[in-house]
Amino acid sequence: MSRLPRTPGQTVGPFFHYGTEWPRMNEVVAPFSPGSVLLEGVVYDGAGEPVPDVMLEIWSADSDGTIPTAPGVIGRDGHTFTGFGRAHTRPDGHYEFWTREPGPVDERAPFYSMAVFARGLLDVLHTRVYLPDDAGLHTSDPFLAKLTDEERATVIATRTAEGSLRHDLRLQGDGETVFIRF
Amino acid sequence: MSTTGESLSTQDEVTAEIGAVQQRYRDDVAAGRQHTVDTLLDFPPYRSSELRHPTKDPHLVDPETIELVSPAFGHWEVAPIEADLTNRHVGGEPQGQRMVVTGRVLDGNGRPVRHQLVELWQANAGGRYIHQRDRHPAPLDPNFTGAGRVITDDEGRYRFTTIKPGAYPWRNHLNAWRPAHIHFSIFGNAFTQRLVTQMYFPDDPLFALDPIYQSIPDQKARDRLIATYDHELTTPEWALGFRWDIVVDGPQATWFEQDGDQA
Ligand SMILES: [Fe+2]
Numbered sequence: 001m002s003r004l005p006r007t008p009g010q011t012v013g014p015f016f017h018y019g020t021e022w023p024r025m026n027e028v029v030a031p032f033s034p035g036s037v038l039l040e041g042v043v044y045d046g047a048g049e050p051v052p053d054v055m056l057e058i059w060s061a062d063s064d065g066t067i068p069t070a071p072g073v074i075g076r077d078g079h080t081f082t083g084f085g086r087a088h089t090r091p092d093g094h095y096e097f098w099t100r101e102p103g104p105v106d107e108r109a110p111f112y113s114m115a116v117f118a119r120g121l122l123d124v125l126h127t128r129v130y131l132p133d134d135a136g137l138h139t140s141d142p143f144l145a146k147l148t149d150e151e152r153a154t155v156i157a158t159r160t161a162e163g164s165l166r167h168d169l170r171l172q173g174d175g176e177t178v179f180i181r182f
Numbered sequence: 183m184s185t186t187g188e189s190l191s192t193q194d195e196v197t198a199e200i201g202a203v204q205q206r207y208r209d210d211v212a213a214g215r216q217h218t219v220d221t222l223l224d225f226p227p228y229r230s231s232e233l234r235h236p237t238k239d240p241h242l243v244d245p246e247t248i249e250l251v252s253p254a255f256g257h258w259e260v261a262p263i264e265a266d267l268t269n270r271h272v273g274g275e276p277q278g279q280r281m282v283v284t285g286r287v288l289d290g291n292g293r294p295v296r297h298q299l300v301e302l303w304q305a306n307a308g309g310r311y312i313h314q315r316d317r318h319p320a321p322l323d324p325n326f327t328g329a330g331r332v333i334t335d336d337e338g339r340y341r342f343t344t345i346k347p348g349a350y351p352w353r354n355h356l357n358a359w360r361p362a363h364i365h366f367s368i369f370g371n372a373f374t375q376r377l378v379t380q381m382y383f384p385d386d387p388l389f390a391l392d393p394i395y396q397s398i399p400d401q402k403a404r405d406r407l408i409a410t411y412d413h414e415l416t417t418p419e420w421a422l423g424f425r426w427d428i429v430v431d432g433p434q435a436t437w438f439e440q441d442g443d444q445a
Contacts, residue, residue: 003290003291003431004288004289004290004291004292004429004431005402005403005406005429005431006220006290006429006430006431006432007377007379007406007407007428007429007430008220008221008379008398008403008404008406008407009220009221009377009378009379010221010365010378010379010380010394010395010397010398010407011228011378011380011394012365012367012378013365013380014313014315014316015303015305015311015313015315015316015365016303016365017313018303018311018312018313018327018328018329019301019302019303019304019328019329019365019367020301020303020367045233045234046232046233046234046237047233049233051234057376059248059249059252059253059373060248061247061248067247067248067251068253068254069251069254070254071254071255071256071258071259072254072256072259073253073254073255073259073299074255074259074260074299075256075258075259082253082254083248083253084253102248105246105247105248106246106247108246111246111248113248113249113373115373115376117378118234119230119234120228120230120231120232120233120234120235121223121231121234121235122221122222122223122225122228122231122235122394122397123220123221123223124376124377124378125236125240126240126374126376142244143241143243143244146241147241171233171234171235171236172233172234172235172236172237173237176236176237176238177236178238178241179236179238179240179241180240180241180242180243181240181241181242181243182242182243182244182245182249182374182432182433
């Protein structure tokens, strides 16, 4: 059966901010609400410089492993878990989301699915952000098992002293984030 | 090559680079050294890509459940007026050629992508974005912000009323001008289908000169970013009509079959 050819991607460009924002778009759940976690980090380029014009998106299951099906991503009501968030990096390359830690789906290691767009990046990049506390599930995960230790470290968040999740992205070079295709 | 250095390349140099990179890509595909891709990430003629493209191939993975579905959007989340970029200001009508842009969002099987978010942003008729970092000395239009969004209907249709954006200069190289375009962000039926792209207009003389448009090495693929003028859609005494269908696809068919080569 012949498939329709896909529409190619193009860079999000430098001027995406005002066209891709809405209030509380990076707050999948209300900050500091029960069960909430801060997921934050910095995006770096191949020279190790922070990237100030990145659009990041996360999409994940709820903490009990439920796949979100409720609308309300733009019209956030403050209590429905929609699973989706979007963040623009600040001038210092920093991003942050308030969300929940996903639970295992189909007994697999849970992760945030992440999409990366930026000026200078000609098409979307997909990656995953796994949780630091699931070492047992990581060992048996078919994707993580194929990675070297160094590569695996680029897709697993770290836990800060405050209990937040810290996850930096490196678009190029030393410690380059592992990106995925499907 | 730096975008900020004192020695910017000429258009002729950039055009020659574009030709050389595309030729090398075709040779590599023919020799089996390169997967076919729609858009090259490592594309030196687009100077800003130099430090922002991964150097390693993406790892092939089996998508998991969460990646095979998309966030949900309700029609109540987006007001109808957000699809009309010409009518959001009590002050008056924006400058420029009024037009309607409409089409369908489909998946690779031709099925409509229903009830998903389509976002759009663009320059005004003079080629100026409202963004504070746009330094192009063309006038801002107090009646045009240049951003809109819509939720697709049961048939996957979207429809915007806007004005035709102007071409604009940028500092990629000397005398660099982007062809007129509208930025689009699209959600598919699966998160793997997430797409951000740009829609262009027929017969733009700047196509051959633009390193962003030319980052797609295959002419047939590039053509899929160009809207079609549709006189049936054009409204008498009111607006020109452009039609542009968008196809999101994946996980399969995004790449050719060399799936066993990823360690
Ligand atoms: Fe643009």
